[in-house]
Amino acid sequence: MTDRKQQVGQLMEKLHSLKRLMNPDTQCPGEEPLAHSQWLALILISRQEGIGIKELAAQLGISSSAATQLVDGLVAKGVILRQTSPDDRRALRLSLPEESRQKIEAMKVQRLERFCAVFSSLDDDEFRTLIGLLDKVVTNSQTKLKEVV
Incomplete structure (x- = not known):
């Protein structure tokens, strides 16, 4: 497995953990x-x-x-x-x-x-960077996923 794929796997685990933290019973x-x-x-x-x-x-x-x-x-x-x-x-x-x-x-x-x-552990600059990176991933993935399917 390539280093990039391992990192994507780690990211998936982190996103899953983050989702659990953010989506408790409402x-x-x-x-x-x-x-x-x-x-x-x-x-x-x-x-x-x-x-x-x-x-x-x-x-x-x-x-x-x-x-x-x-x-x-x-x-x-x-x-x-x-x-x-x-x-x-x-x-x-x-x-x-x-x-x-x-x-x-x-x-x-x-x-x-x-x-x-x-998100309190992030300072304002880190938080803006996170938002920008997530926006980039979401925007670009819409095109990339069409190519994969």
């Missing part, structure tokens, strides 16, 4: 935890009031049936509303009750504090 104190996929769905619904299940599935990168199961769980918890579209009775639209909006804002603050703690 919850407000006294509330049932949300899975990461549920949290992502809530964020998308909060940003796009009235989003449909198909659109939600596409943005999450999952099937419509998986999105329906995800939505069913969130509806059962009472954190989202599923309503018939006024334009098309066959279509369902997703929205958040006000209480959920407030909880999401509280969870965003909680997560931001956690993320800041994760």
